[in-house]
Amino acid sequence: xxxxxxxxxxxxxxxxxxxxxxxxxxxxxxxxxxxxxxxxxxxxxxxxxxxxxxxxxxxxxxxxxxxxxxxxxxxxxxxxxxxxxxxxxxxxxxxxxxxxxxxxxxxxxxxxxxxxxxxxxxxxxxxxxxxxxxxxxxxxxxxxxxxxxxxxxxxxxxxxxxxxxxxxxxxxxxxxxxxxxxxxxxxxxxxxxxxxxxxxxxxxxxxxxxxxxxxxxxxxxxxxxxxxxxxxxxxxxxxxxxxxxxxxxxxxxxxxxxxxxxxxxxxxxxxxxxxxxxxxxxxxxxxxxxxxxxxxxxxxxxxxxxxxxxxxxxxxxxxxxxxxxxxxxxxxxxxxxxxxxxxxxxxxxxxxxxxxxxxxxxxxxxxxxxxxxxxxxxxxxxxxxxxxxxxxxxxxxxxxxxxxxxxxxxxxxxxxxxxxxxxxxxxxxxxxxxxxxxxxxxxxxxxxxxxxxx
Numbered sequence: 477x478x479x480x481x482x483x484x485x486x487x488x489x490x491x492x493x494x495x496x497x498x499x500x501x502x503x504x505x506x507x508x509x510x511x512x513x514x515x516x517x518x519x520x521x522x523x524x525x526x527x528x529x530x531x532x533x534x535x536x537x538x539x540x541x542x543x544x545x546x547x548x549x550x551x552x553x554x555x556x557x558x559x560x561x562x563x564x565x566x567x568x569x570x571x572x573x574x575x576x577x578x579x580x581x582x583x584x585x586x587x588x589x590x591x592x593x594x595x596x597x598x599x600x601x602x603x604x605x606x607x608x609x610x611x612x613x614x615x616x617x618x619x620x621x622x623x624x625x626x627x628x629x630x631x632x633x634x635x636x637x638x639x640x641x642x643x644x645x646x647x648x649x650x651x652x653x654x655x656x657x658x659x660x661x662x663x664x665x666x667x668x669x670x671x672x673x674x675x676x677x678x679x680x681x682x683x684x685x686x687x688x689x690x691x692x693x694x695x696x697x698x699x700x701x702x703x704x705x706x707x708x709x710x711x712x713x714x715x716x717x718x719x720x721x722x723x724x725x726x727x728x729x730x731x732x733x734x735x736x737x738x739x740x741x742x743x744x745x746x747x748x749x750x751x752x753x754x755x756x757x758x759x760x761x762x763x764x765x766x767x768x769x770x771x772x773x774x775x776x777x778x779x780x781x782x783x784x785x786x787x788x789x790x791x792x793x794x795x796x797x798x799x800x801x802x803x804x805x806x807x808x809x810x811x812x813x814x815x816x817x818x819x820x821x822x823x824x825x826x827x828x829x830x831x832x833x834x835x836x837x838x839x840x841x842x843x844x845x846x847x848x849x850x851x852x853x854x855x856x857x858x859x860x861x862x863x864x865x866x867x868x869x870x871x872x873x874x875x876x877x878x879x880x881x882x883x884x885x886x887x888x889x890x891x892x893x894x895x896x897x898x899x900x901x902x903x904x905x906x907x908x909x910x911x912x913x914x915x916x917x918x919x920x921x922x923x924x925x926x927x928x929x930x
Contacts (some may be wrong), residue, residue: 478923489492500583516832517649519668523548523829526822527654527667528631529638531556532615534794534811535673536622537574542817543630550665551626552656554637562615562694562808563730564737565713568608568892570809575815582733585713586608590761592870592875593718594884600878603885608892610713612730615808622812633660634665641670641683649832668832669822670790673734673815676776678892683874686704687783689798691747691776692725694805695753696731700768708763709736717871720755724865727756727803729763732862735770777805781854786838793818801854802861809894810850818842876925 524547528539542549550683565585567599570576586609601610627633636658644650651666672680676691701709709731721727727740738760740752757764781798785791793799794811801810821841825833864874877883
């Protein structure tokens with residue numbers, strides 16, 4: 477069973493946050509140690525050639541690491557001007573770790589409000605320090621910045637639609653061939669390594685028979701509000717839970733630069749997504765009425781990591797790999813992180829782009845490292861979603877727990893900084909008792925004991 481501190485990360489960890497930091501330009505220097513030296517053949521007369529399919533946070537981060545590390549990198553993006561619907565919050569650690577400039581941030585949110593099925597409202601964020609806030613941004617802005625930076629490091633952007641990945645038939649070092657269309661013409665590119673960052677419906681994943689997984693659907697409307705109503709959301713984000721807005725997730729109202737994003741998601745009742753969207757608009761109606769819908773967005777969201785994420789010299793990252801957390805639905809940080817880890821792993825295994833790599837290299841340097849850092853978190857979040865999102869009674873318990881200031885502090889320490897918070901054992905014990913009490917009051921503990929394996 478997970479520790480109480482880990483549980484605190486889940487109870488309130490339904491938002492992401494960021495704070496103003498001095499950023500440093502990341503240096504991509506890779507030291508080749510004896511343990512990382514490869515027996516693979518050297519590449520003569522050129523560098524390792526890599527194709528990254530998809531230029532969201534995952535793909536652009538991978539392409540940046542690959543190009544900066546010495547590989548020849550081609551970054552494919554079908555529609556650079558488009559972005560998937562997304563709440564648009566990033567964790568505190570991402571600002572510094574990925575050198576995200578403050579100018580990309582639309583809103584500095586310092587107040588969060590969570591509404592239970594009975595519309596009990598809890599202010600979540602009372603323990604934020606003066607230098608902490610939730611950074612809200614638009615995905616199209618972030619994606620463009622990361623893509624441009626990858627190009628500045630040497631990646632070649634190809635604005636085209638990848639239609640097929642041709643897998644080499646026999647030779648372990650034969651090239652993969654990326655078939656794509658650009659300007660209504662067909663093209664092909666031979667590469668040594670392929671990184672699939674092409675989302676939940678990944679063609680790269682299908683090409684390597686990576687296995688299927690359940691997908692949720694996220695639906696979001698961008699609504700421009702009158703000035704007086706927009707002022708209400710100046711520094712406030714809202715989250716709503718309940719069967720009316722989603723049977724297995726949550727709905728949100730997040731502020732952007734000049735509008736709010738109002739949306740919801742579900743995996744078990746995708747055919748009813750517009751019903752749930754009408755419900756969140758109804759619950760928030762007093763605050764968003766009179767607004768004008770300026771954009772409607774929908775996109776599949778993976779529910780768990782794929783069965784296979786590496787095969788041959790092909791690796792999956794971001795949504796294509798299934799790196800979106802349960803409970804919170806966070807994907808931006810894990811997309812960018814998986815992209816960077818994969819790119820750096822390829823550079824390390826290829827000794828700066830000088831040698832060929834193989835499947836074992838990718839599994840050792842990328843997949844093993846990723847799973848060691850994050851797979852337990854993903855599994856635990858899955859369990860917690862089953863407990864707290866399974867019924868309205870459980871959601872009432874969740875909101876009740878979110879009112880506890882110790883839960884809030886542990887949540888922010890762990891969730892925003894992506895590391896386990898240092899808690900107080902006595903307070904941890906009290907929090908566990910409070911959790912049990914909340915669940916018992918909501919009559920859900922008995923039904924969930926087996927899932928938690930207490």
